Amino acid sequence: MTTLLSVAPLRLGSLQIDPPVVLAPMAGVTNAAFRRLCAEQGAGLYVCEMITSRGVVERDEKTLNMLVFADVEDVRSVQLYGVDPYYVGEAVKILAGDYGVAHVDLNFGCPVPKVTRKGGGAALPYKRGLLERILRAAVGAAAPYGIPVTMKTRKGIDDDHITYLDAGRIAEDAGCAAIALHGRTAVQHYSGTADWTSIARLKEHVSIPVLGNGDIWEAADAVRMLEATGADGVVVGRGCLGRPWLFRDLAAVLSGSPPPTLPTLGEVVAMMRRHAELLADLMGEDRGLRDIRKHMAWYLKGFVAGQQVRASLGMVSSLAELDGLLGELDPAQPYPVAELGQPRGRQGSPRKVALPAGWLDDTDGVTDDLAAAELDISGG
Known part of the structure; x- marks a missing residue:
């Protein structure tokens, strides 16, 4: 509770x-x-x-x-x-x-x-x-x-x-x-x-x-x-x-x-469809549907869905195709409570941090050209 x-x-x-x-x-x-x-x-x-x-x-x-x-x-x-x-x-x-x-x-x-x-x-x-x-x-x-x-x-x-x-x-x-x-x-x-x-x-x-x-x-x-x-x-x-x-x-x-009560699979499906629609409006249908693919496994985590449907959702290319695939899922299926509190997304393991040469030698001095160290590519 x-x-x-x-x-x-x-x-x-x-x-x-x-x-x-x-x-x-x-x-x-x-x-x-x-x-x-x-x-x-x-x-x-x-x-x-x-x-x-x-x-x-x-x-x-x-x-x-x-x-x-x-x-x-x-x-x-x-x-x-x-x-x-x-x-x-x-x-x-x-x-x-x-x-x-x-x-x-x-x-x-x-x-x-x-x-x-x-x-x-x-x-x-x-x-x-x-x-x-x-x-x-x-x-x-x-x-x-x-x-x-x-x-x-x-x-x-x-x-x-x-x-x-x-x-x-x-x-x-x-x-x-x-x-x-x-x-x-x-x-x-x-x-x-x-x-x-x-x-x-x-x-x-x-x-x-x-x-x-x-x-x-x-x-x-x-x-x-x-x-x-x-x-x-x-x-x-x-x-x-x-x-x-x-x-x-x-x-x-x-x-x-x-x-609020946990969503049924039908409510999750409605959220997936809304997400795809918003992406299509933002990027165009082709790019938007390619972008939604990575979200499919997250949305369906823990739900019972056929392997073929999951694979097809991971390759979906149009809103019409998405609607057909989502229609194969059972809207009454309850939310998988075993997934509550479980980590999502990337996890991995500890790894050495890449640092500039000599970065840890002192806590203040920076002698390199800062402008050259600026990234010019956005998005993380």
């Missing part, structure tokens, strides 16, 4: 996020169609896929094409990647001035090699001075537009190089509106269990709002995290893959109401 918890709205500058739930950016997933699908389930903040500051400043076509927002997104929110304070500051000005972005989140949590080997993502907070320069550049650029800047980070690179408490202090001093912490190190990637005690420690360490991230698979997990850590809100990533209604459940339990 889910404990009920009435939680105050999250304040980010002039923004009020109620309930205090944030959709984490996920490469190849959180495009405008998926964000709209989640927003239709419950209020909160829905963040665009990560884009690169260099891509914005240099007007890279792929990057700018990602800056598409659904009508229901009252608050346009973008996660920005960068390692050069100049590029980050200039990108914030463009996002706010040209695209009406009302919230910028800075990515210091990504563990993938192509990011960390440039000194970005989860590697960057180790360089405390550089982190401060980037945050101050972003906050300063955002100030004339009155938009809040937040940051997301991890505990550190590994257990011997923990950075999150220093990062929290630096973020607060730089004027960030909040900090989100994924309770894993970069070396863990998405393996193992998130350390919620680190979120509690960060909450005790800073006065700005702290958001907890990691292992929120059900609404009950969010309640447990908030009770255990005192965090001001939650960030949800892999838990909503194939389960956009998680935001409906979160909106209920965080307002003190019981969670």
Whole structure:
């Protein structure tokens, strides 16, 4: 049984996020169609896929094409990647001035090699001075537009190089509106269990709002995290893959109401069809239906469905074909309760973090050309 918890709205500058739930950016997933699908389930903040500051400043076509927002997104929110304070500051000005972005989140949590080997993502907070320069550049650029800047980070690179408490202090001093912490190190990637005690420690360490991230698979997990850590809100990533209604459940339990009943397969099928329709509207039917393919296994996880139907859904190419395949599923089939609380999406195992040569030699000095270290490809 889910404990009920009435939680105050999250304040980010002039923004009020109620309930205090944030959709984490996920490469190849959180495009405008998926964000709209989640927003239709419950209020909160829905963040665009990560884009690169260099891509914005240099007007890279792929990057700018990602800056598409659904009508229901009252608050346009973008996660920005960068390692050069100049590029980050200039990108914030463009996002706010040209695209009406009302919230910028800075990515210091990504563990993938192509990011960390440039000194970005989860590697960057180790360089405390550089982190401060980037945050101050972003906050300063955002100030004339009155938009809040937040940051997301991890505990550190590994257990011997923990950075999150220093990062929290630096973020607060730089004027960030909040900090989100994924309770894993970069070396863990998405393996193992998130350390919620680190979120509690960060909450005790800073006065700005702290958001907890990691292992929120059900609404009950969010309640447990908030009770255990005192965090001001939650960030949800892999838990909503194939389960956009998680935001409906979160909106209920965080307002003190019981969670809605679990969906039948028929209700899940309706969600799959809506998702495909939104993707087709966003990208065109051909691209949209190719994009929905990766979501099929997530939606059907635990349900009884024929192997042939599953395989065909993984190759679906039109809305008409999708309708025919979905029609073969039993709409009355109950939700597979054995899947509740189970990890979703990528997990993997711990792996060595790719870092620039000499990155761990000191916690401040950066002598390489920062502009050359900027990625120009958005999307994570």
